Amino acid sequence: MDEPVLLTGAGGHVGRTVLNGLREEYDWRLMFHSQPAHEPEFPYWTGEVENHADVRPAMEDVNAVIHLAGDPRPDAPWESVLSNNIDGTHTVYECAVEAGVDKMVFASSNHAVGAAETDERTPEMYRAHDDFRLEGDEFPRPGNRYGISKATGEVIGRFFHDEYDISVCNIRIGNLNEDHPPIDYERGQAMWLSPRDCAQIHARALEADYDFEIVYGISDNDRKYYSLERAREVLGYDPQDNSAEWDGAERIDGTAEAVNVD
């Protein structure tokens, strides 16, 4: 893709991971919440994603958007997710279609289906021998208000795709909080997304052809309970990492390849 790509939430953890992995690959436009500490190497804008006047100028000449900005806290209060996540995502879509953007990649979350992890299924579903999988075509089942906001973001995308024909890929991101799998946390190891797999799935989502998709964004973890089939089939995603290859913060085979964020 030669045309500019807008990255919202560029200063956050996922944003820095995507940019770090794909810096050379795209003509980036960045959106930050507030003035970044260091001068960015790409054109950038600052502001609130729920504010049309802040977002619209950043969309000019943009072909695709990776929309990450929002409140990422699973325990975020309703007022915050309503404004930052739901209203913000609606405004980003509105500005995108006004500007003629072709493609939106939206940071959805495992929490859009968090309540599928029932007492009956857990903790077995977090273990490698268990073959339960969520495919991505099931009805959302959020376990908190943050999850409601992410499921709503997917539905907002459905509307804008059907009404305005923008291509939409919702990536239900698992856990990208460290550059190694979470320690002593089976659920987190099951949904770990390594930094390089994070960069790859976003690149594939920018390059692939699709109408409206929901895929899971995790590494190829032995413990997984999210299917990677749709991401492989539609995006050509080919994850390189697996939380089972790690012992705590160290790779079992001793290689130190991968994966720093900054």
Ligand SMILES: NC(=O)C1=CN([C@@H]2O[C@H](COP(=O)(O)OP(=O)(O)OC[C@H]3O[C@@H](n4cnc5c(N)ncnc54)[C@H](O)[C@@H]3O)[C@@H](O)[C@H]2O)C=CC1
């Ligand atoms: N880190 C993870 O493991 C996961 C993250 N996600 C999603 O990925 C996205 C990025 O998450 P992280 O980078 O981890 O969070 P983060 O908090 O590090 O980054 C979010 C960025 O969005 C900005 N932001 C928040 N509200 C804004 C607003 N109203 N207007 C403009 N900018 C705003 C923040 O200032 C921050 O720079 C979020 O949408 C989150 O829900 C989803 C699943 C897992």
Ligand SMILES: O=C1O[C@H](COP(=O)(O)O)[C@@H](O)[C@H](O)[C@H]1O
């Ligand atoms: O959507 C998100 O999910 C990750 C993983 O969830 P957790 O319940 O295991 O922490 C979370 O850490 C991140 O903040 C959130 O945005």
